[in-house]
Amino acid sequence: MLTASQRDHIDIVLVSPRNPLNIGAVARAMANFGFEHLSVVAAYQPHWREARSAVGAPDLLQSAREAATLAEAVADSTLVIGTGTLTHRKPEQPVVSLPALAPLLAQELARGGRIALIFGPEKHGLTREDLSWCHTFVQIPTDPRQPSMNLGQAAAVCLYEIAARALNAAQPAPGPNRNPPGLDDNAPAAPSGDLDILAGLICDVMAAANYSPRTMQTANRHAIRLMLRRLRLNSADQRRLLGLFRRILWSFRRSPIRDITK
């Protein structure tokens, strides 16, 4: 089992949950397996209030954090993990099967990281946009004939797996092929919010450099967000690149590049 201190470094994040019963079920599974930190993104207020005031609702619902965006909810996290099945999506980040997740979490906890586990809305799960904040996608290995799980049950299965196995895997053997690419250095990764600051600055530089037409800016932002997570920058990397791009942006603003497309 995880220690209390390890569990304290794991956040469960629900993106736009709709059904109060499902919110309650996730909270109950968290209490069953000893997790305490719940965040809810863009909650539908009537249902969120109903879930919190339900008879027998676990205490952790009272102390749950509310966030307007997923970016805000995971700003402090160094490893953000999206959950779901692979039926209707092909994630743009490394995919790990749930039974193989433990070594990854154990390693992140061992180097002092903070983990966020993200569950999408009941109807369609996490969107491609939501997933662009995730370092890894964890796949629950369901039957192809009935792949889609109920939210409360999916949370129970994931939290059971993490609570029961992540500590046993706390000392993974070093060597190749143990971890997804780029995830085996020992410096703490930069938190998600710091990556967002860097990504925003890079986008400003792209715009200032007339790197691509305005219509491409959304796609560029998406690609940069994913790339920065794939690279697993540590905080020193992030500060160095931030300094470099600030300098570039400052230079551009002193002597703007003429937009030859206009």
Next chain:
Amino acid sequence: MLTASQRDHIDIVLVSPRNPLNIGAVARAMANFGFEHLSVVAAYQPHWREARSAVGAPDLLQSAREAATLAEAVADSTLVIGTGTLTHRKPEQPVVSLPALAPLLAQELARGGRIALIFGPEKHGLTREDLSWCHTFVQIPTDPRQPSMNLGQAAAVCLYEIAARALNAAQPAPGPNRNPPGLDDNAPAAPSGDLDILAGLICDVMAAANYSPRTMQTANRHAIRLMLRRLRLNSADQRRLLGLFRRILWSFRRSPIRDITK
């Protein structure tokens, strides 16, 4: 993952479930992890009908078996496993933690056995009487501060564990301490119903022999039921003992023992 043939040898049994939503949730978790055989013991008919007729109910609810008693539901099973937490009970049979269950199941499947996984009613779980039909008790490792799980979530966690891990453990290393006592021979175990026939006969012999006062008969029946499961009799053992006790009973009836207590 388990193969289809392995899943075909696993029955999920619900004892007196009350909430139609929970019945539906168990059926959905079964479909998610590829299990097809559901039995319901002493169903409360209005709620059972409601669960079966719910919109989107998995097909396996239509083909579910109904049984009046747990003994009847598990009559064909060679390994009967009760589920729950250990908060308010101290089982009289070996206890296995859910993350350690896979080798036991893999071994039973490898020797051609039939497994039943039993879930109790929502309110109080399996009774001591229910558990007397179980060879093993599987404990879901929950937090002591909030040990009791929702039925649908408990089923999801157990079925995930079995589907994801039992096959990987199909070849357990031989040797001591790998399995609970008495579970490491290779002959198929006698089915539960055959053990019940033997247990009934032994109780008849006890009565005919004036082994104990009438007030002890219920306790004796309970103890014998447990003992026969702990011994893991195979079918040849069961037939041999059945023959022996039939002969003893026949002898008693030819020349009855005088009841010296009367």
